[in-house]
Amino acid sequence: MEAQSLLTNPSLSRLKLSHKLLSLPLSLSSNLRHRRTTHPLRLSLSVDNQSPSSQLNFQDYNEEETYGEVKKIIGSRAVSNTMEYLIEWKDDHAPTWVPSEFIAKDVVAEFDSPWWEAAKKGDESALSRLIEDEDERDINAIDENGRTALIFVSGLGSETCVKILAEAGADLDHKDTSGGFTALHMAAGYVKPSVAKMLIEFGADAEVEDERKRTPLDLAREVLKATPPMQFARRLGLENVVKILEGAVFEYAEVQEIIEKRGKDDKVEYLVKWMDGGDNEWVKGEMISEDLVRDFEEGLEYGVVECILESRDGENGVKEYLVKWMDIDDATWEPAENVDADLIKEFEVVKS
Numbered sequence: 001m002e003a004q005s006l007l008t009n010p011s012l013s014r015l016k017l018s019h020k021l022l023s024l025p026l027s028l029s030s031n032l033r034h035r036r037t038t039h040p041l042r043l044s045l046s047v048d049n050q051s052p053s054s055q056l057n058f059q060d061y062n063e064e065e066t067y068g069e070v071k072k073i074i075g076s077r078a079v080s081n082t083m084e085y086l087i088e089w090k091d092d093h094a095p096t097w098v099p100s101e102f103i104a105k106d107v108v109a110e111f112d113s114p115w116w117e118a119a120k121k122g123d124e125s126a127l128s129r130l131i132e133d134e135d136e137r138d139i140n141a142i143d144e145n146g147r148t149a150l151i152f153v154s155g156l157g158s159e160t161c162v163k164i165l166a167e168a169g170a171d172l173d174h175k176d177t178s179g180g181f182t183a184l185h186m187a188a189g190y191v192k193p194s195v196a197k198m199l200i201e202f203g204a205d206a207e208v209e210d211e212r213k214r215t216p217l218d219l220a221r222e223v224l225k226a227t228p229p230m231q232f233a234r235r236l237g238l239e240n241v242v243k244i245l246e247g248a249v250f251e252y253a254e255v256q257e258i259i260e261k262r263g264k265d266d267k268v269e270y271l272v273k274w275m276d277g278g279d280n281e282w283v284k285g286e287m288i289s290e291d292l293v294r295d296f297e298e299g300l301e302y303g304v305v306e307c308i309l310e311s312r313d314g315e316n317g318v319k320e321y322l323v324k325w326m327d328i329d330d331a332t333w334e335p336a337e338n339v340d341a342d343l344i345k346e347f348e349v350v351k352s
């Protein structure tokens with residue numbers, strides 16, 4: 001997605017994605033277990049409220065009554081999805097916080113334009129310079145759609161800008177007002193796996209939902225499902241995004257077997273036994289791959305392979321492998337379709 005695409009599409013919802021989510025497969029060798037995490041405290045650099053003596057009571061504000069002529073804006077802050085600016089007056093009055101609607105647009109533009117231009121172009125040198133300035137600019141300033149600079153650079157895929165803003169104290173989980181998207185949603189929707197990884201490493205919450213109750217992982221899966229097979233590079237990028245987000249939301253654990261089933265239709269759940277001895281857990285049917293469910297429904301028994309000992313050509317030229325099981329004393333010959341593909345690859349490499 002080119003940088004311009006982010007600027008011309010105010011909402012990712014315009015992608016017209018399917019509401020149906022992709023299922024999350026489990027395999028005999030591994031599964032995804034939900035990880036409950038807490039994120040480290042992040043300090044925001046947005047300007048705190050000033051003392052009462054330096055503020056106006058805007059409930060009874062009269063536009064005709066001003067302190068005098070504005071010299072310049074020397075600070076900004078986001079307050080309840082609107083912007084306020086710290087005004088330096090030409091007379092002797094102390095600087096005052098004033099809502100944006102009471103300030104001339106050209107005065108606001110003079111202060112804001114360099115910031116948004118740097119964010120929308122992913123200009124790391126300009127962002128760094130503006131952040132290092134001595135004014136009280138809010139790193140979490142928002143535009144008319146409630147988007148922050150971090151949201152823009154995340155959609156653009158600028159790792160350097162993301163790093164600059166995150167280290168400066170940007171709110172990693174801020175949601176815009178045009179869809180409830182966070183920076184991580186933008187990285188997912190615009191297929192920026194490296195940025196998604198960086199945001200998670202800085203502590204972004206991968207389970208924040210947008211207005212349609214979708215996490216960044218849900219969004220990435222929807223975009224992947226809507227992407228045609230011929231767009232190979234894009235699908236590969238989306239698969240990487242999904243993998244990164246899964247790693248943030250789930251932890252990997254080996255599955256020993258499915259024990260029980262309950263519910264019906266879209267309410268079906270399966271009781272999963274884990275290899276690491278963790279407590280058995282009920283997992284939604286939509287989260288389990290069809291082949292594993294089919295084996296359970298057909299009453300097939302399965303175990304965990306320790307290693308492959310030998311290979312041979314069986315009947316009709318079908319490749320077979322002598323499998324040593326972890327929970328069965330006797331090794332058995334199994335067709336390739338019954339053996340994990342990764343184990344076969346490892347065996348062939350060692351054999352060669």
